[in-house]
Amino acid sequence: MKKDSHIHWYPGHIAKAERQLKEKLNLCDVVIEVLDARIPYSSMYNNIETLLGGKPRLILLNKSDLTDRHELNLFIDSIKQSSNSPVLVTDAKNSKDLAPIVKKVLELAEPRIQAQMAKGLLRRPARVMVVGMPNVGKSSIINKLTKSSKTKIGAKAGVTRQQQWVRINKDLDLLDTPGIIPMRQDDQEAATKLAFVNSVSENAYDNQLVAQDLLNILSSKYEPNLKEYYKTETLDLLSIANSRNWIKSNAEPDIERTASLVLKDFRDGKMGRFILDEIKN
Numbered sequence: 192m193k194k195d196s197h198i199h200w201y202p203g204h205i206a207k208a209e210r211q212l213k214e215k216l217n218l219c220d221v222v223i224e225v226l227d228a229r230i231p232y233s234s235m236y237n238n239i240e241t242l243l244g245g246k247p248r249l250i251l252l253n254k255s256d257l258t259d260r261h262e263l264n265l266f267i268d269s270i271k272q273s274s275n276s277p278v279l280v281t282d283a284k285n286s287k288d289l290a291p292i293v294k295k296v297l298e299l300a301e302p303r304i305q306a307q308m309a310k311g312l313l314r315r316p317a318r319v320m321v322v323g324m325p326n327v328g329k330s331s332i333i334n335k336l337t338k339s340s341k342t343k344i345g346a347k348a349g350v351t352r353q354q355q356w357v358r359i360n361k362d363l364d365l366l367d368t369p370g371i372i373p374m375r376q377d378d379q380e381a382a383t384k385l386a387f388v389n390s391v392s393e394n395a396y397d398n399q400l401v402a403q404d405l406l407n408i409l410s411s412k413y414e415p416n417l418k419e420y421y422k423t424e425t426l427d428l429l430s431i432a433n434s435r436n437w438i439k440s441n442a443e444p445d446i447e448r449t450a451s452l453v454l455k456d457f458r459d460g461k462m463g464r465f466i467l468d469e470i471k472n
């Protein structure tokens with residue numbers, strides 16, 4: 192077994208993903224960057240500003256229903272300041288009204304539209320696309336914005352389809368396929384957190400090591416919640432397997448099944464509402 196929960200990455204994939212993203216970005220006035228609110232910094236692409244080349248971006252802290260809203264509020268100002276971009280909190284799974292997103296995007300696009308009109312061009316709808324790491328909720332947001340069932344919802348990254356613009360209203364067109372930001376490779380801590388939220392292919396890591404890492408990080412901040420949830424005194428996979436009496440036919444505790452349970456419980460928000468990044472000042 193591997194000694195640490197190292198997340199494997201593939202430089203060729205990253206270069207290709209960046210290239211594809213750049214082609215789409217060239218077509219847009221504004222970009223919506225979707226982050227997972229449980230790991231706001233770890234799900235932000237460190238190269239995004241270079242990639243955008245000065246284009247305005249709106250940041251969405253999505254999956255806010257899986258976080259403590261009070262704790263999340265503390266992140267908003269810090270992210271606004273460090274990114275110099277507006278930030279909205281969203282829950283694309285349950286919310287019906289994403290109108291504040293449209294309003295903010297139009298505000299951000301207006302200077303570019305005005306600049307073109309000043310050159311004598313006719314007014315045209317602003318163009319926006321949604322970008323983010325896998326599984327942060329990009330397709331769900333596109334679906335809600337387009338109010339149609341055209342966009343397939345799923346956790347699989349990298350599904351390419353023909354690009355198509357969808358008219359949201361007379362002033363706004365949305366690219367119907369999201370831009371997938373490749374996993375960051377330089378920061379193993381961030382990569383491990385991305386594995387917690389199912390943003391990394393399962394082939395890139397060892398389930399048991401990542402699940403134990405999750406328990407360690409959660410217990411440093413939320414120990415009482417976790418002990419209460421798993422009804423164990425020690426927060427490790429072995430204790431949880433034993434407390435559930437999950438024993439394999441060879442009489443060994445079923446650690447793999449327990450690891451899958453812990454990751455699923457966290458991803459489904461069953462253990463509680465958590466934020467795993469620390470605020471940067």
Ligand code: G4P
Binds near residue numbers: 257323327330345
């Ligand atoms: P992606 O395009 O960025 O890869 O993400 P996608 O929209 O496919 O969403 C990935 C998963 O996250 C989906 O769950 C989706 O329902 C869920 N999701 C998206 N936004 C939110 C949110 O704000 N809160 C919560 N709790 N979940 C969200 P799934 O398990 O793949 O499908 P299902 O849950 O819809 O059955």
